[in-house]
Amino acid sequence: MTGLAVTGHRVHVRAPGKINVFFEVGDVQDDGYHDVASAYQAVSLYEDVWAEHSDEFTIAVSGTVDVSGVPEDDRNLALRAARLVAKEAGHTGGVHLDIVKHVPVAGGMGGGSADAAAALVACDALWGAELGTATLLRLAARLGADVPFSLLGGTAIGTGRGDQLSPALAKGRFDWVIVTSDDDGLSTPAVYAHLDELRSRVDVVPAVRAPDVDPAVLQALRAGDATALAERVRNDLQLAALSLRPDLRDALELGEAAGALAGLVSGSGPTLAFLASEPESALELQVSLAASGYRALHVHGPVPGARVVAG
Template sequence: MSPFALGGARARVPAKINLHLGVGPLRDDGYHELSTVFCAISLFDEVTVRSADHLRITVNGDSARQVPADPTNLAAQAVMLVAEYLERQDANAEIEIDKQIPVAGGMAGGSADAAGGLLAASRLWRGDLSRDELLSLAAALGSDVPFSVLGGTALGTGRGEKLLPVLNRCELSWVIAVAKTGLSTPDVYRELDRLRAERDEIVPPPGRPDALLRALAAGDVTALAPLLHNDLQPAALSLQPMLRRTLRAGTEAGALAGIVSGSGPSCVFLCADPDAAVSVAAELSGSGVARSVKTAFGPVAGARLVTP
């Protein structure tokens, strides 16, 4: 039965890739100063919120058992936040999450679910929240949640929640190698701090990736490829050394470039065009370096309601 027949609302939300992730020093609030370029890609979670007599959470799809089905779930926290913002007496709802985005994969799957929960709950309860209101609530839920609402391509600063849309004339074709085990984002940041301390590294504030932004504006995928960068990659490789083999396999299969996505451990490979992505994905699938291999394109829009 359609969720709309049950008085529900459904939102579709994309995964993200960090084309550039510069990580600065640790701030007083426990976060790191970031300069990052987000790109939303065509790998989606769907979040449906229906009226109910108590809070219920169901998760289906890829790695569903790894997603908490209790109030710690980010989509549930988003729904409760909307209820509080709208001054509702209760936040009772049935939340159903259909997952395609890898869990603990560095592609903002939890943040996507939070953004979907915000948008679907706003529609269910006829809050009609503006984009600015949604972005404000999103920032309270997590650093990547505002971008999951916005989508497209954007420059993120602060802890990643301050967003500036970026001109992107590139049609980006990706192959995603989903690792066999996940990584905790806090663990990866701690490992980065440890590696930097071990080298007595003085960490400057992260700079703006102007060369990468120019390549995006020019629509030059070939120029973009060598500019992909992730300061968290050494930490992810330290925690999961086998990712080096995955990165090597992707470039040997014909990708223009490959990096660890965000905090990892998913590895993403930029390809020349959709046909090249299919070829790279086929070779990676047979190499045994990943639990699963997916293709995607970007940029795509952020959280959107699915209408009947």
């Protein structure tokens, strides 16, 4: 996870965004949260975080995506992650974090969680804390359900609130085309709330009580079979996301007509993920979507989680 032993005054860590290739949402619980069962895959769209010594805890955010809505105070998960590492390690100083974002903000790909995971690894390396994977995972779980997966990367099954992780074997490479949105992102709590509302109507199938990942999804991942995986991809939040953003349906239909094996809303949206049969097909799909005016990116997975980058 931490990659290199680091000495010096500045540490660079890169952490991946993710796609939920399968996401089943259970009934809302008494505390307002939902149990879920998810198959996560880390993909080659990364967040970059630099950490350097400082007397205070400060942060600066820039990127190739719109970062205007990203907080630069203690509402930011990365800054909270740094404080957790400092407390755990007994570090009495602070840190300055420079975050360069490439994962869409509020896009359903876990960019904020990737920032937090990168900050955990960066601060641990910068301060020579050597907290270890188990401790970093424990801190990650305190920050949010997706943060532990951002630490581990690869492919994993998440249950409970999504943070009870079990690594899953994924053979070979899966190629995806990501379509990002120029419009405002979707709030994850708002999407869940709208799903509950939709499920309360008699014409919508109610939530399952014990979410579980379809065994056929695991078989497809183990076999490295994109065609088989395409038959089983699913996202229970898609119903709510498309209800809140009906325009996304047009892009989904276009991508599937242009050759995608399957298309789905990524997480809580509004980012869309299209599975392709091979790299060449993904490139053709990317060109077709871009020609129709969409911002399309070709990525692949699985890739490792948060890692120190040399240089």
